[in-house]
Amino acid sequence: MNRLRIIRAAGFLACLSLMVSCASEKDYLVTIDTRFGKMYAVLYDETPGHKENFIDLASSGRYDSTEFHRIIDDFMIQGGDVFTKEGIPKEDWYTLPAEFNPSLIHEKGSIAAARQGDNLNPKQESSGCQFYIVEGRVYEEPELTTDMRKLQQAFTKYVQLDSNTELREAYGQLYSNQQFDSLNALMLSKKVVMEQFFNLNLGKDMRENQVRAYTSVGGTPHLDDTYTVFGKVIKGLDVMEAITQLEKGSNDKPVTPVYIKVNVELVAKKKISEDYGYQYPEE
Known part of the structure; x- marks a missing residue:
């Protein structure tokens, strides 16, 4: 009897291990559809709270028909204001605890969570829905450091x-x-x-990954470690660049609205790497 229990337990653990392995071989592919085309993105496992929240909002269709309502050339495009679209009272706008990670920086194409300023938000908590996609610019190393x-x-x-x-x-x-x-x-x-x-030191400490990224693809380094980066556009950056060039009115809002539709789909990591050139970090 004891031997039978051991065999059954071993079989259960093997099945569980297989299930975890299969799950880890897939990831959510995010598609952000606009009138300028589609952007494709992945979300980071290192920021589980932000990843889960974004997937929940997207899969339930709540992001659909929101806008990129704030655009700044050489900086970013911001959108996803679900709470205003749904008429939710401001006192019910939830926030997410910050999930800063030194390996996740504001390089071009990064997706990060918008938030209120430090004076109103000393814990630097993220908006429960609004996000931005980084454009930024390329820096020379002396300026960066x-x-x-x-x-x-x-x-x-x-x-x-x-x-x-x-x-x-x-x-x-x-x-x-x-x-x-x-x-x-x-x-x-x-x-x-x-x-x-x-008799001054005018230097600024920068991590190796920051110097490498900001002197090549570019980005917005001054936002690092103060706004949560939780994803990355892996195809369609030309769409983001086209949006930043739009004519703007007050508060950096496009004169002609840019509505979005967001879809999430579980896709094999191998296929994401092959189709979009994204390399997952070694697990």
């Missing part, structure tokens, strides 16, 4: 010296012409000099 706010403050003091009149005039001309990339390059060219002059 420099505290640009401190650099600006030091530079403003530095150019007040009588010996730096020409430098001050060059800065003023670039500022007047709104040539901000050239202005940043000018300040960065004096970084070492100012560090020595003021």
